[in-house]
Amino acid sequence: MISLEAVTKRFGKQNVFSDIDLQLERGEIIVIIGPSGTGKSTLLRCINFLERPESGRITVGDLRVDAQHATRADILKLRRRTAFVFQNYGLFANKTALQNISEGMIVVDKMPKEKAHARAREILKRIGLADKSDAYPAALSGGQQQRIGIGRAMAANADVILFDEPTSSLDPQWVEEVLNLMKQLAAEQQTMIIVTHEMQFARDVADRVVFMDEGQIIEQAPPDELFTAPKDPRTQRFLRKILAPTGQTVP
Amino acid sequence: MLNLEYMWDLLPVLLSYLPLTLEMATIAMLFALVLACLLAVIRVSRVPLLNGLSLLFISFFRGTPLLVQLFLFYYGLPQLVEALVSINGVTAAVLGLTLHFSAYMAESIRAAIVGIDRSQTEAALSIGMTQSQLMRRIILPQATRVATPTLMNYFIDMIKATSLAFTLGVTELMGATQKEASSSFLYLEAFLLVAIIYWVVVELLSWGQRRLEVYLNKAYQR
Ligand SMILES: Nc1ncnc2c1ncn2[C@@H]1O[C@H](COP(=O)(O)OP(=O)(O)OP(=O)(O)O)[C@@H](O)[C@H]1O
Ligand SMILES: [Mg+2]
Numbered sequence: 001m002i003s004l005e006a007v008t009k010r011f012g013k014q015n016v017f018s019d020i021d022l023q024l025e026r027g028e029i030i031v032i033i034g035p036s037g038t039g040k041s042t043l044l045r046c047i048n049f050l051e052r053p054e055s056g057r058i059t060v061g062d063l064r065v066d067a068q069h070a071t072r073a074d075i076l077k078l079r080r081r082t083a084f085v086f087q088n089y090g091l092f093a094n095k096t097a098l099q100n101i102s103e104g105m106i107v108v109d110k111m112p113k114e115k116a117h118a119r120a121r122e123i124l125k126r127i128g129l130a131d132k133s134d135a136y137p138a139a140l141s142g143g144q145q146q147r148i149g150i151g152r153a154m155a156a157n158a159d160v161i162l163f164d165e166p167t168s169s170l171d172p173q174w175v176e177e178v179l180n181l182m183k184q185l186a187a188e189q190q191t192m193i194i195v196t197h198e199m200q201f202a203r204d205v206a207d208r209v210v211f212m213d214e215g216q217i218i219e220q221a222p223p224d225e226l227f228t229a230p231k232d233p234r235t236q237r238f239l240r241k242i243l244a245p246t247g248q249t250v251p
Numbered sequence: 252m253l254n255l256e257y258m259w260d261l262l263p264v265l266l267s268y269l270p271l272t273l274e275m276a277t278i279a280m281l282f283a284l285v286l287a288c289l290l291a292v293i294r295v296s297r298v299p300l301l302n303g304l305s306l307l308f309i310s311f312f313r314g315t316p317l318l319v320q321l322f323l324f325y326y327g328l329p330q331l332v333e334a335l336v337s338i339n340g341v342t343a344a345v346l347g348l349t350l351h352f353s354a355y356m357a358e359s360i361r362a363a364i365v366g367i368d369r370s371q372t373e374a375a376l377s378i379g380m381t382q383s384q385l386m387r388r389i390i391l392p393q394a395t396r397v398a399t400p401t402l403m404n405y406f407i408d409m410i411k412a413t414s415l416a417f418t419l420g421v422t423e424l425m426g427a428t429q430k431e432a433s434s435s436f437l438y439l440e441a442f443l444l445v446a447i448i449y450w451v452v453v454e455l456l457s458w459g460q461r462r463l464e465v466y467l468n469k470a471y472q473r
Pocket of ligand 2: 041042165
């Protein structure tokens with residue numbers, strides 16, 4: 001229901017990845033892991049056209065966009081079907097929590113303001129921030145800001161939510177509440193692609209873990225399999241490095 | 252020494268020209284704001300061709316004296332464009348002030364826009380907003396807030412700069428003073444009085460500016 005076919009991205013002369021393929025079903029949760037600079041963020045950003053791929057096709061439901069021929073209208077449609085959660089939240093500083101969530105519904109979906117605000121209030125309740133509806137981002141903790149960021153993504157009613165290291169900027173005390181909200185979404189069968197270094201979280205919620213290295217998908221498997229019996233030596237090396245400090249062992 | 256009685260009698264006369272001065276400054280300020288936002292957005296978004304023209308525009312209006320620009324519009328342009336022969340001094344002055352100050356203001360607004368962190372732009376685009384929705388709803392409201400103290404300074408400068416309109420034959424505050432002084436020969440009294448009037452107006456505005464700044468610093472913090 002979501003698929004990337006032969007997606008290629010270059011920055012100038014540098015080839016970040018070429019001919020990447022990836023499929024996922026509705027309700028599926030994929031976690032992407034891999035070393036720094038491998039192209040994980042760039043891949044997510046290509047799905048939402050924050051970066052324009054040089055070539056390849058991206059399909060979300062019945063919307064199929066060919067990177068080489070994508071029009072502005074295609075891109076806007078694709079963006080509305082793929083919501084993004086950023087490492088640095090990216091909340092609108094001049095908008096309250098409620099407005100941050102309702103903005104897209106009002107401006108992009110052209111929903112009447114009252115209806116959008118009512119939906120935003122519902123979402124605030126679901127993310128546990130009903131009492132912060134009129135607060136501006138500057139008055140909120142990192143964890144609260146990121147939950148609003150997730151609320152804004154929920155409001156898009158997108159087919160898939162893309163998370164780029166959603167907890168990496170957070171002070172440790174706020175990580176848990178954000179991961180819990182994501183687990184709640186997982187329980188509701190929200191389709192998600194998540195780039196994260198939280199391996200325990202990946203084990204808990206992922207249907208499939210994708211290991212990327214140097215612009216390639218090296219290996220993908222359910223977490224039980226990938227974490228306990230990685231096949232490729234590069235996956236083994238990466239997991240050994242990242243899991244060793246936590247005391248977990250990798251065969 | 253000073254003829255205080257003359258000054259006291261002159262005060263209401265001069266004050267009756269203050270509205271015209273404030274009017275010219277206010278109208279020029281409003282036009283300049285719109286133009287400056289436009290120029291700033293063009294510069295930030297690097298709109299092809301228009302970006303080059305904006306750069307040229309900004310460079311010219313910052314690089315030449317305001318008085319020269321005013322003379323160019325009032326005395327020079329009509330020679331080129333027949334329709335402008337009937338341009339009056341007030342219009343020429345407002346036009347000159349608008350263009351001159353928009354060039355400066357464009358740069359402060361541009362700096363304010365560039366100062367807004369990139370993540371908000373990406374977030375707005377990621378939810379499907381267009382470039383112009385992003386500008387109108389997210390970037391410009393924040394940028395104008397950041398730039399407001401600077402823009403207020405330009406408004407104050409603008410009020411003082413309206414005095415140059417008298418060189419185009421406009422009887423505004425300065426023009427009126429000039430006339431009064433040359434008929435009474437009491438130059439010191441007349442120019443001292445007009446200086447005080449400008450000074451008080453500017454002080455009042457500076458006070459307002461400080462209040463506004465305190466308010467703006469608190470904005471978006473709740
Ligand atoms: N805007 C850009 N311009 C030029 N090069 C870029 C740009 N964005 C990313 N890159 C390069 O593309 C490559 C992939 O970067 P990317 O951010 O996708 O990696 P990543 O896997 O997300 O890494 P990390 O785990 O550190 O976030 C890197 O070599 C990076 O330097
Ligand atoms: Mg990254």
